[in-house]
Amino acid sequence: MPTETDVVDSLIHKYGAKKEALIPILQDIQTDLNWLPEEVLKAVAEKLQVPLIDVYGAATFYRTFSLKPRGKHIVTVCVGTACHVRGGQRIVDEIGRRLEIAPGETTQDKNFTLETVNCLGCCAIGPIVVIDGEYYGEMITRKVGSILEKYQVTPGE
Ligand code: FES
Structure with missing residues (x-):
């Protein structure tokens, strides 16, 4: 090694x-x-x-650098005002509950890091979740599970 x-x-x-x-x-x-x-x-x-x-x-x-271990997939949830009033915090809570981490933390298997941001400049489609640069707008808690599943590590991967 x-x-x-x-x-x-x-x-x-x-x-x-x-x-x-x-x-x-x-x-x-x-x-x-x-x-x-x-x-x-x-x-x-x-x-x-x-x-x-x-x-x-x-x-x-530079924001692209991290001094802490980060996951393979970066999950960013907007908690700016427009997203917040549409339930952005509920999305953060739901993702945190499913991944068992708080914002700023990385899952033990290093697959996900959860982060929050204050406005991504596309408030009209909030609440917004971005995973590895892919945008998911008008997010609701019910959709969180299936979206995260797309990024889960499958055994043998
Ligand atoms: S507040 Fe979320 S994109 Fe503007």
């Missing part, structure tokens, strides 16, 4: 050991692991000879 150093070494080989390679390297790690573990950030800082604080600065600046 490749170590953090092996992973970082192969990315440095791909992008070069230069400061400008920091963001592409972090992007590749985020895509591969779905988050940026501390040991990997330390290895990146060391190999690129960039202060660790700068690596953390980049890792926390």
Whole structure:
């Protein structure tokens, strides 16, 4: 199994050991692991000879990066005002109940992360749930189960 150093070494080989390679390297790690573990950030800082604080600065600046483990599927529920008045919170509660997690958390099998957002700019079709970039508008609690099922891991997958 490749170590953090092996992973970082192969990315440095791909992008070069230069400061400008920091963001592409972090992007590749985020895509591969779905988050940026501390040991990997330390290895990146060391190999690129960039202060660790700068690596953390980049890792926390961009929303696409996560310093916590994230699930394979990101479930985002809008709880902005328009979605809230149409029952957005009930959708959050129903998803949380089914997945047994609270917003900001990831299921134990690392399949789902539940997040909330304040307005996605398409209030007319609220309440809205977005899973991996796919929009589900006019959401009602009754539909939650069948939608989540599409993203469940099936045994042997
Ligand atoms: S409040 Fe949900 S899309 Fe605007």
